[in-house]
Amino acid sequence: MTAEQMAPTVEDFAAMLDEVFGTDERFDGKVVTGTIIALDKEAATIDIGLKAEGRVMIKEFASPGQDAELAIGDKVDIFVERIENATGEAILSREKARREESWTVLEKSYEDEKHVDGVIFGRVKGGFTVDLNGAVAFLPGSQVDVRPIRDVTPLMNITQPFQILKMDRKRGNIVVSRRAILEESRAEQRAELITSLADGQVVEGIVKNITDYGAFVDLGGIDGLLHVTDISWKRINHPSEILNIGDTIKVQIIRLNPETQRISLGMKQLQEDPWSTVEDKFPIDTRLKGRITNITDYGAFVELEKGIEGLVHVSEMSWVKKNIHPGKIVSTSQEVEVMVLEIDSEKRRISLGLKQCLDNPWESFADSFPVGSELEGEIKNITEFGMFIGLADGDVDGMVHLSDLDWNKSGDVALAEYKKGDTTKAVILDIDISKERISLGIKQLTSDPISTVSGLKKGGTVTCNIIKVTENGLEVTLGEDDSPIEAFIRRSDLSRDRSEQRPERFSAGDKIDAMVTNFDKKSRKVGLSIKALEISEEKEAVKQYGSSDSGASLGDILGAALAAKKDEK
Numbered sequence: 001m002t003a004e005q006m007a008p009t010v011e012d013f014a015a016m017l018d019e020v021f022g023t024d025e026r027f028d029g030k031v032v033t034g035t036i037i038a039l040d041k042e043a044a045t046i047d048i049g050l051k052a053e054g055r056v057m058i059k060e061f062a063s064p065g066q067d068a069e070l071a072i073g074d075k076v077d078i079f080v081e082r083i084e085n086a087t088g089e090a091i092l093s094r095e096k097a098r099r100e101e102s103w104t105v106l107e108k109s110y111e112d113e114k115h116v117d118g119v120i121f122g123r124v125k126g127g128f129t130v131d132l133n134g135a136v137a138f139l140p141g142s143q144v145d146v147r148p149i150r151d152v153t154p155l156m157n158i159t160q161p162f163q164i165l166k167m168d169r170k171r172g173n174i175v176v177s178r179r180a181i182l183e184e185s186r187a188e189q190r191a192e193l194i195t196s197l198a199d200g201q202v203v204e205g206i207v208k209n210i211t212d213y214g215a216f217v218d219l220g221g222i223d224g225l226l227h228v229t230d231i232s233w234k235r236i237n238h239p240s241e242i243l244n245i246g247d248t249i250k251v252q253i254i255r256l257n258p259e260t261q262r263i264s265l266g267m268k269q270l271q272e273d274p275w276s277t278v279e280d281k282f283p284i285d286t287r288l289k290g291r292i293t294n295i296t297d298y299g300a301f302v303e304l305e306k307g308i309e310g311l312v313h314v315s316e317m318s319w320v321k322k323n324i325h326p327g328k329i330v331s332t333s334q335e336v337e338v339m340v341l342e343i344d345s346e347k348r349r350i351s352l353g354l355k356q357c358l359d360n361p362w363e364s365f366a367d368s369f370p371v372g373s374e375l376e377g378e379i380k381n382i383t384e385f386g387m388f389i390g391l392a393d394g395d396v397d398g399m400v401h402l403s404d405l406d407w408n409k410s411g412d413v414a415l416a417e418y419k420k421g422d423t424t425k426a427v428i429l430d431i432d433i434s435k436e437r438i439s440l441g442i443k444q445l446t447s448d449p450i451s452t453v454s455g456l457k458k459g460g461t462v463t464c465n466i467i468k469v470t471e472n473g474l475e476v477t478l479g480e481d482d483s484p485i486e487a488f489i490r491r492s493d494l495s496r497d498r499s500e501q502r503p504e505r506f507s508a509g510d511k512i513d514a515m516v517t518n519f520d521k522k523s524r525k526v527g528l529s530i531k532a533l534e535i536s537e538e539k540e541a542v543k544q545y546g547s548s549d550s551g552a553s554l555g556d557i558l559g560a561a562l563a564a565k566k567d568e569k
Contacts, residue, residue, distance in 0.1 A: 033048075033075055033076070035073065035074070039072060043055040046076065102132055102135040103135055110167055115162065116162055116163075117161055118133070118160070126140060127139050128141075130176055137164075137175065138176070143177035144178055144179065189221040189222070190261055194256070194258055194261055205224065205249060207247040208245070210243060213227065215239045224264065224265040252266050274308050285341075286339070288304055289335060289337050291336075292333060292335075296326070299313040300326045310351065311349070311351060312326075312352045312353065312354045316351075316352070319355045319360055319396075337357045361395040362433045365395075369428055374445065375391060377390045377391050378390045378421065379422045386401040386404075386415070387399070387418060396436075401439070404441035404443055405442050406443050407448055408485060425442070426440040426445070449479045450485060453479045455516070457519060458518065459516065460515070463478075463511055466509060469504065469506055469507065471491075471503065474503060488528075493529035496534040501531075513530070513533060514529060514530050
């Protein structure tokens, strides 16, 4: 054999190294059991069964918040990252070994929906980090507790159970919840506690939270709602007026729903209902003193005693102030005298009156100014149906209807002659105290012009003043010149003879007699006719002085009648 044949090749040298160091690629990327053969302050030297050892930092063996306890000869599971053939050293990791072991266990727990133990050891954005025996999980801030916690420090670096919500081994993501564990525990406690409760039971609890509509009371593991209306018999605007967070109170269970685990509580139910004796305490028409507790658009509430309130409706607040907000008449906390008007114990309502404890100005006015009295006042308001006049120093108003403004003018025309702020005289026509109404009249200050006209009735004869001659007839007036009654005589009624039915025969200023053919006192309309008067006079003459059958002519009869009239004058 030649020397060249005897010289080892590169391949032979590598094979000898493998034989010496015993490399096995099957160890790479796997967890194996090794033995600690040496320890110093920083690392442990571990033999994993190869002809080379690896070093692992001691801190990798420590749990969060604890020191590592190691000794030479201890068996430990370790992760082999790779074997460094050149140096003969194994690259090992205890942390990765724990992580691999932990992931396998965690996946099983996640599938079985079991709790896992972990330790909160750090803060990150939006939550915290949790060590699950080597695997690092994310704990969102909302999943720490059932309620927000300001300081999480007492919960860190201690072993406690968690619920895995999501996990992805490829991405190395795990999300856990501590809140789910607490809610599950509380649910069990609530279910057990609710079986020991019943409607009507009196229990003790601690005020846990206060809202605008009530307070939540912890009954020892389950919360009940104490509504604001069930805190006290008296009116309260907010629960904080009586309760404070942390108060220990006695409450009665009003309603209990085992299925939804909702509990309604009451405090006032432990006290005597003041409404049970309200009718005996406050008889109708009794005058009482109370305090204004609340003012609304429709009235004011008055506290008569603790737990008993009545309403003074806005219509019962003042005799004279109408259509104004109650806050302009009374104020909150003001003490007032009221009268009991009505009680409805079932609906828990008391109707009160404020004005009934004051003098009724309508009664006082009626006593001082009977119907027919004349007085003077300022025009306060003008409406489409009349005007209001302030009476008795402005305490009450009286109304003059359109129809009571003027005897002859239409209501609209007469109303246009007045304006707000004017002072005018009027006469009282009617007083209705119950309806708070006073009817006034201005035209009644003078007598009706119609009553001054002699013969103003159907079939009567009146003397007229011609004020205008028109093509269709005559415009005339009756009565006094200061308040005349206007009328119109049609052309066809100017004479019995058609040839004399000519308006131009007359002149303005002439006085003529005419017969009243129609008279409506209410509408002030008068129908007049000269023709009807002539026919009437002819008939009367015939009746008195004979007829054409006696041989006398109509002219003779009329002549005799005229002569007789002349003699009478």
